[in-house]
Amino acid sequence: MPELAEVEFYRKQWLPAIGERVRKVHLHPGARIFRETDPARLASTLEGRRFLKAEAHGKQLCFRFSENLWLGLHLGMSGKLASAEPEMVPARHDHLVLVMPHAALVFSDYRKFGRVRFHEGASPPDWWSDLPPQPHEPAFDRPRLEAIIRHHPRKRLKGLLLDQDAFPGIGNWMADEILWRARIHPATKAGSLPATKRRRLFEETRAVAQQSLELIGNDWSTPPDSWLFPHRWKRGDLCPVSGKPLQHETICGRTTCFSPAIQKEIH
DNA sequence: CCCCATGTTCGACA
């Protein structure tokens, strides 16, 4: 599930254990999510360290532990983080569990597209330090959006919004929400956008990122019916702006929902 | 049995 806002929600699920030390680590060593890590070494390294900080950037999560330990998690398509009782017994899809004095921190992922990384060192690893500005941050400004568009003039906007080097954290539903609000057809090539639409794209990108973080990122609140969000999953639902039917189409390899009445393709 | 899924990566190809 997780895009920017859901990742933020899951980050918060581990906050209750901040300041505590890792007592024990349970893991499923064969799981695909450890593909670039040595799980046994991760477990023995984590045990005894103090949990200092939980951060998110786009879809990337970084958990800091004492003695220069960095734990990176990516939730993939179906990853989730939760807190449970310390005595919990890991279920089939609970691949990594940090047992703390007052809670067990659980990373579960039934499809196993997620990823676990870790790093020891005073300076941050590349996967944490080399990240582009997130859409809701001041560094994501108009000039930056203009540069992204200049760099990919022939790319269709649906695909461009899913590019994590350009729009970190934006995923399938957020991309559709942004284009729908900006009234841009998802197959429009970035380079053919007029200045008014580029401004609109910028504003709606920031707005969707910010508002999603406030709703979903805090307590998983469902966005209101005035958003595309609650309508996009049901076949045959109507666009809340035009009242006309929504359309579903594969664009850039992903199921895309848009409102043909207000999102016209520019050639 | 079929098709679909909020992600990423890789190879083939124009």
Place this chain on the structure above:
DNA sequence: GTGTCGAACATGGG
């Protein structure tokens, strides 16, 4: 190099 497409990954739901 740019961009698109399909497949792959692994599992479950409808």
